[in-house]
Amino acid sequence: MNHKARKEVETVISIVLERGGEYFRELRKSLTDSDRNLLQSLVYKEAIAHQDTMILQTKEDG
Known part of the structure; x- marks a missing residue:
């Protein structure tokens, strides 16, 4: 993966974790x-x- 693609992925992951934090917390609790x-x-x-x-x-x- 080139540098630009890696930065884009990191940006998207950051946004998803920021906006989906509660979802992931609840999901983790349910496991x-x-x-x-x-x-x-x-x-x-x-x-x-x-x-x-x-x-x-x-x-x-x-």
């Missing part, structure tokens, strides 16, 4: 511990996969 753990696991795995991709791209570029 079971098991559901929250699953979501946390998925986010963690995605973050690791993203880091691996960035490392590979850096090695290919350098």
Whole structure:
């Protein structure tokens, strides 16, 4: 993702979180511990996969 696209995504996420905060709080409250753990696991795995991709791209570029 290029710098401009990343900034646009960050801007949109910021707006969504600002305007949808109450919705996300209520949604989180409605989840079971098991559901929250699953979501946390998925986010963690995605973050690791993203880091691996960035490392590979850096090695290919350098």
